[in-house]
Amino acid sequence: MALGASLMGATPFVHAATAARKRKVIVITFGGGARDQETFAPEGQINIPHMLGELIPQSSFFTQVTNQGILGHYVATASLATGVYETLNNFSAVPPEHPTVFEYFRKDLRRPVSDAWVVAPSNGFNRIGESECRSYGAGLGARVVLPKHLLGAATSGSNADYGHLLRDNYETPLYAPQIGGGEFELQQLETILKLSVGDFMSHARTLSSPDELSVYIAKRLMQQESPSLLWITMHDIDIAHSGAYSLYVDAIRRTDRLCAELWKAVQEEPEYAGNTTLLILPDFGRDADQDSGGNGFQHHRTGDPASRTTWMMALGAGVRPGVVYDSPVQSIDLVPSIGAIMGFSAAQAQGKPIKELL
Amino acid sequence: MLPQSLQADQFAGYPPQARKLAVANLPAFRQLPLSFLPALLREVIEYDFKFPAERAAIDKELANLSSLSSTQISDWFHAFSLLSLSSKLERLDWITRPAQFVEQESAYLWATHQLDAFSRAATDYGDRLQAAIPVEPLPVRRLGIAVIGQGVASYDEPLFRNLRAHGTYFGQVKPDNGLELLLAEVEARAKSHPVPYGHWYVDGGQAARQSPSLTNVCYQSLEPTRANLLKYMQTEIARPGMGPEELRTDLARLLPSDLGMDKAGDAVLDRFQVKLFTEGSGTQIFSTTFAQWTTREALRRAQPLTLLVRYAPRQRQKPMNELLSNTNTSPEVDLTGSLVDADMAAYYHWINQQRLQGAEQSSFLAWFEGHNQALVVSPSLPRGVQSDSAMDLKGLLALATS
Numbered sequence: 001m002a003l004g005a006s007l008m009g010a011t012p013f014v015h016a017a018t019a020a021r022k023r024k025v026i027v028i029t030f031g032g033g034a035r036d037q038e039t040f041a042p043e044g045q046i047n048i049p050h051m052l053g054e055l056i057p058q059s060s061f062f063t064q065v066t067n068q069g070i071l072g073h074y075v076a077t078a079s080l081a082t083g084v085y086e087t088l089n090n091f092s093a094v095p096p097e098h099p100t101v102f103e104y105f106r107k108d109l110r111r112p113v114s115d116a117w118v119v120a121p122s123n124g125f126n127r128i129g130e131s132e133c134r135s136y137g138a139g140l141g142a143r144v145v146l147p148k149h150l151l152g153a154a155t156s157g158s159n160a161d162y163g164h165l166l167r168d169n170y171e172t173p174l175y176a177p178q179i180g181g182g183e184f185e186l187q188q189l190e191t192i193l194k195l196s197v198g199d200f201m202s203h204a205r206t207l208s209s210p211d212e213l214s215v216y217i218a219k220r221l222m223q224q225e226s227p228s229l230l231w232i233t234m235h236d237i238d239i240a241h242s243g244a245y246s247l248y249v250d251a252i253r254r255t256d257r258l259c260a261e262l263w264k265a266v267q268e269e270p271e272y273a274g275n276t277t278l279l280i281l282p283d284f285g286r287d288a289d290q291d292s293g294g295n296g297f298q299h300h301r302t303g304d305p306a307s308r309t310t311w312m313m314a315l316g317a318g319v320r321p322g323v324v325y326d327s328p329v330q331s332i333d334l335v336p337s338i339g340a341i342m343g344f345s346a347a348q349a350q351g352k353p354i355k356e357l358l
Numbered sequence: 359m360l361p362q363s364l365q366a367d368q369f370a371g372y373p374p375q376a377r378k379l380a381v382a383n384l385p386a387f388r389q390l391p392l393s394f395l396p397a398l399l400r401e402v403i404e405y406d407f408k409f410p411a412e413r414a415a416i417d418k419e420l421a422n423l424s425s426l427s428s429t430q431i432s433d434w435f436h437a438f439s440l441l442s443l444s445s446k447l448e449r450l451d452w453i454t455r456p457a458q459f460v461e462q463e464s465a466y467l468w469a470t471h472q473l474d475a476f477s478r479a480a481t482d483y484g485d486r487l488q489a490a491i492p493v494e495p496l497p498v499r500r501l502g503i504a505v506i507g508q509g510v511a512s513y514d515e516p517l518f519r520n521l522r523a524h525g526t527y528f529g530q531v532k533p534d535n536g537l538e539l540l541l542a543e544v545e546a547r548a549k550s551h552p553v554p555y556g557h558w559y560v561d562g563g564q565a566a567r568q569s570p571s572l573t574n575v576c577y578q579s580l581e582p583t584r585a586n587l588l589k590y591m592q593t594e595i596a597r598p599g600m601g602p603e604e605l606r607t608d609l610a611r612l613l614p615s616d617l618g619m620d621k622a623g624d625a626v627l628d629r630f631q632v633k634l635f636t637e638g639s640g641t642q643i644f645s646t647t648f649a650q651w652t653t654r655e656a657l658r659r660a661q662p663l664t665l666l667v668r669y670a671p672r673q674r675q676k677p678m679n680e681l682l683s684n685t686n687t688s689p690e691v692d693l694t695g696s697l698v699d700a701d702m703a704a705y706y707h708w709i710n711q712q713r714l715q716g717a718e719q720s721s722f723l724a725w726f727e728g729h730n731q732a733l734v735v736s737p738s739l740p741r742g743v744q745s746d747s748a749m750d751l752k753g754l755l756a757l758a759t760s
Contacts, residue, residue, distance in 0.1 A: 043519070070468045087469040091602050239675070243640035243647030246698035247675055289520075289706065292713055293477070295654060296706055298639065303473045 022275045023317065025338050026230045028262065029080065030282040031211065031255040032073055032121075032238030033300050033307075038252055039282075040311055047252045050260035051280075051313065057322055059315040060356060064328040066309050067284040071300045074125060076283040076331075077233055081128060083335030083349025095127040095137075098348050101335045102129055102142035105229050108344035116142035117227045119218045121210055121235030128233075133348070142231065145188060145221070147213040151204055153186050154197045193220045209251070211236040215258045219265045226271040229342070234258065240286060243298050266316070277319060277341055279334065281312035314357055325356050360448060361395050362388045368453050373406035379420065386423040389431045392448065393441040393476065394483075396463065399456040407629045409555050411661040418491040434486065437479035441472050458607055493715060498551045498663055500720035501759060502711045503540055504653075505668040506700035507726045508563065510693050517697075518724055518733040520705040525722070525735030527744045528754065533728050536751040537566055537668065540725075543755050544666045545571050555626075555660045562649030562700075563670025573627065573662070575652055577645045577670065580631060586617040587635050588642060609636040630659070644672040646696050650703035657710040667707060668727070669700035697726075708735060721758040725751065734758045 030039075038044040040063075045052055069079045072090030079086045082098040102116040118129050126149075130141025189195050207213050211234045218232050234255050240248035259280055266272045287294030288306035300307045312329070315321070318341060332351030339346040340353040364387055369380040380387070380402055387395060401408075401416055408416070426434065444466060452459035467473040507513065518527060541559065548557035548571040558573045559565070565576040577584075590612070594605055614628035615621055617635075634655060640647035646669055653667050671691035704724040711720055722735040732751075735741075736758045749757070 068471070085471075241639055242644055242675075243638075243650060244644050244672065244675070244695065244699050245702035246692070246695035249698070250695075289709060295651070296709075297702075303468075303477060 022228075022271075023342055024226075024228045024230070024272055024276040025342060026232070026262070026266065026272075026276060026278045027080075027334070027338070028259055028278070028280045029077055029231075029233045030259070030280055031234040031236055031251060032282075033071075033240070033284050033286050034237050034252055034255075034282045034310070035285045035288075035297060035306055036309070036311065037306075038249060038297070044252075047249055048256040050256045054260050055263060055280075055313060055315055058319075059313045059321060060319050060323045060325065062312040062314070062325045062327075062329055062354070062356075064309060064326055065281060065312045065331055066328060067331040068308065069331075071284045071303060071307055073235070073238065073283060074128075077125065078128060080281075080283060080331055080334055081231065082131065083332045083346050083351045085332060085350070093127050095130055095132045097132060099131045099133045099136035099346075100129065100141060101338055101346065102229060102231075103131060103133070103136035103140040104335070104339060104344045104346050104349075105342060106142075107136060107140050109342070111228065113139075113143060114225050115227050116229040117221055117225065118142045118144045118231045118233070119214045119221070120144055120146055120233045121214060122146070122148060125233060142229070143188075145217055147217045148210055150186070150189060150217070151201070151213065154189070154201055192224060193217070194224050195220060209236050209254060211251075211255060211258055215262055218262065222265060222269050222272060226269070229338075232262070240297050241299060243295075245297060248297055263315070275317050277314065277316045279312065279314050279338075281331070281334070282310045283331070284308060285310045319357065323356075327356075329354050359452075360392055361390050364388050364453070371454050372403055376403050376405040379405055379416070383420045383424055386420070386426070386431070389428060390423075391435050391439040391441070392443055392452070393463070393479075394435055394438040396452040396456040396459040399453065400460055403454075403456060404629075407626050409626060409630075409660040411555070412659050419487060422487060422490050434483065437475065437482060441467070441476060441479070442470070457610060461603075461606070496663065496716045497553065498547065499759065500662075500711060500714065500716050501544075501547070501664050502707050502720070502722040503544070503664075503666040503755075504700070504704035504707050504722075504724040505537060505540065505666070505727045506704055506724065507697040507729065508668065508670050509691075510697050510726075510728075513694065513697055513726070517701055517726055517731055518704070520702070521708060521722075521724060521733050521735065523742050524708070525733050525741055526739045528732045528734065528747065528749075529730060529744060530746050530748040531725065531730040531732045531754060532748060532750040533725075533730055534750065536725060537727065539751040540666060540723075540755065541566060541569065543752060544664050545569050547664050548572055551663060553663060556662055557664040558656055558660070558662045558666065560649055560652045560656065560665070560667045561670065562645040562668060562672075566668070573660070575627075575631060575634075575656075577648050580635075583614075583617045583619055583631065584635060584642060587612070590617070591642075612636050630655070644699075645670050646672045646699035646703060650699070650706060653703065653707045654710050657707075657714060661714055665707070665711070667703075669696065669703065671696045672699065723755060723758050725754075736760075 039048050067076060069076060069085030070087065075086050075088055075090045078088060078096040081100045082096045084098040086096050088094050088096065105111060106116055120128055126144055126146055129144040131137050189197060189200055203216060204213060207216065214232060218230065221227060236251040236254055237248060239251050263278055266276050266278065284300055285307045286297050286300045287302045288304050289296040291302045291304045293302040330351055333354050335349045336346045336351050336353045337357050340358050364384060366381045366384055369377045372380055405413060405416060447463060447466060450459050467476050544557060544559065555573050559569060561576045564578045565574060568574050594600055594608055612632060614632050617632060619628050634641050634652055638651040641651050649667055649669050656662055656665060671693050673689035674692040708722045711722060719737055723732060725732040732754055734754060734757060738760055
């Protein structure tokens, strides 16, 4: 028995199993809809120096990622997370109809709840972690942390110094679905993130945007929980709905910096360095300048090619660096691809694994 | 209910001219598919408060529809008739509330993956209509002017990047008295070619002056209206059960008098201005967005021959609820950000102008206020080049329109 264990311990098959167990995937949705012309098109590259200079050389880059679904942020993010074009009401805090990537991951691989997390921008996303599908659903999803809600709870409604971090839902700036009180979140802060309310508030005061707060929380989660599947939804870029082009571009530049910052954190965390695949993609684009049905960058209402076509960057473990793929993929291919990378089956997803990532 | 069952008395709630128009075109309406007709009625119901250019467009469209045989109508609207709508949509009161119907129809088309088919059908219809209706020549070539960067002392980044490929960049402009020269030229055009709502001056801040020969829209002058709207929105948001769709519907119903506008004012212009706030996104909080959206809507609806737009500094970004509460009477402004906003807005001004009749002959001038940079797009000037000619704004305008 001792010999057997010793031999088994030396076999490469066991090593492979351990490696698979350690494999981690982080998904970043790039900020609430960004167009190619403000990002990777030649005229937009000035806005993404970090991705262009630091991340692209390490990446497989997909130039034609299309979203054929509804172009609202919550429903589109839900579609990304399920691999099915969901049709839920974009402005309601309802769960996706189909199983999420988190449920596939946890059920198939028998992972604990602590191994799948979502960091989401606004109250409207608080149901993104778990579907209403009977064979998955309850108890099998990801834990969702809403940093702004957390901050709101921590400040107990007195948010004079934190208002800039509590901006919510630019698509309809007048409305954010309400969720339950702050007890659970504050408990998370102290017990899971090992962060006192005072330290959290003190650090938040040094940040300038909701997405910075999200990345701060994500890094804290990586340190304390080391989830194997971490999903971060950025949203600052959606300030474009206010019609101020300068704010839209500023947000793209900030998101670019935050993506590089997060990748740097991956390299610095022993649990993540060398075994993490990072996938960065916008949930969709925004309307083209020339489409008369829209008002250019401001919205994503026309369903034109500019609003449906975007890009994806993959880097890290298992990814061929420095390769550009022009072959079309769909945003619903993301979940089956993650399934193939991590070893679970996205049974109800309608997309297919991206072969270039396998 | 479907269009073939339409009766004249169902338009009793329409304003007088709209009602008359609808009843006169009832036979044509009855032949149109439900996926199309409410969008047309959304325009018809507003007929009494539309600009002359819009009325002319509706008149021509209805005349064309009424001239088509049943077979032709089937052919023209075949793509629309292939769209599948729900019975819930059919039950909506699309006759008296066509705008709300269109909103719900749009959501349904998105959810059922029919939006692309609808967009294609609409584009094809628009192209076909444009080819079928007669075009009258313009009394004067269209002119757009965008004045950007008010209050900015210096800016090192290149301006007019999107426009440069389409026009000539001037780097030695004499800026002295520039705004006054531009306004004077615009007023002169208005006097030479008097057309109702044909010549506009939009100011995103404090207007240089109110010119009686021009249609004036000024953000500062509309401050009481904006304040009333923000107050209304705050109240509505606080109501239990209020959501974004409900709020949008409520806002769409607001009339000038609801927001304290003078009943003796220009009913058409007042409604236009209210819609800038109730239908625009961000117009309620950022003056640059207000000026850009006003430009877009003025061009789309009134189709002015002359449109001078001057951008002013907008307030700095703050949390949305703070911006909406409108409590700070002298907010901090973002000068450089406003210049970047306005630079893009000037590009959109030109794009929207180019969608109108006479685009190939129209001219456009963008100027960095108080500075020596400008760009002119004109059929008489080369594209994608730079000129070092030193001239004032009057000379530049003469060059643009020559």
